[in-house]
Amino acid sequence: MAMTDRIELTGLRAHGRHGVYDFERVAGQEFVVDAVLELDLAPAARSDEVSDTVHYGELAERLVAVITGEPVNLIETLADRLITVCLADPRVDAATITVRKPEAPIPHTFTDVAVTMRRAR
Template sequence: MSDRIELTGLRAHGRHGVYDFERARGQEFVVDAVLELDLGPAARSDDVADTVHYGELAEHLVAVITGEPVNLIETLADRLIEVCLADPRVSAATVTVHKPEAPVPHTFGDVAVTMRRARTR
């Protein structure tokens, strides 16, 4: 599938991490999500009901980011992928979770985990 909806740079405050101080004060997480689906029906109908509403998708993703804490951003990415694949029209999704405030004792630009999952038919 070559059609995609991309939502990049979604920011939310979460309390994910291995260390107690990460859970206590939390930090900003940045998420990029790419959904692969057939956008032809929406293009023909010009009706938002025929596509994935990216505003609603953002709300669901933020609910996961701000919700129950997990130790690893790998686990967080997996939960976010499940949100993306909840719509049966989505054939595959790629999610990147950026943790710009990761507790790394050196100067760095980014820490991120990327996962891609395709729907099993």
């Protein structure tokens, strides 16, 4: 049976110090994260109990802790760490993380730069 249920948390913003350059580590910048969790939401729909689903407020706290935590060079590495957080709940069958770095040090006009990863069990 194909899994079509999703929890989506989009536009989660937090200040991090990730980047290759020293000035990125010193000043930091805003990172914007989208998380999509694929899981069976039928148990929660039946019980109407938050304990039967992934609590998106708690998920946001865990993701922000990674964004504001130990600096990494690459947003690919950051995305991988965020995916690990999402898949820590055994009910999550797959997760997709997009990490956006709108203030990336690119000497040209641009709107956004992003990395997206999807991992399934």
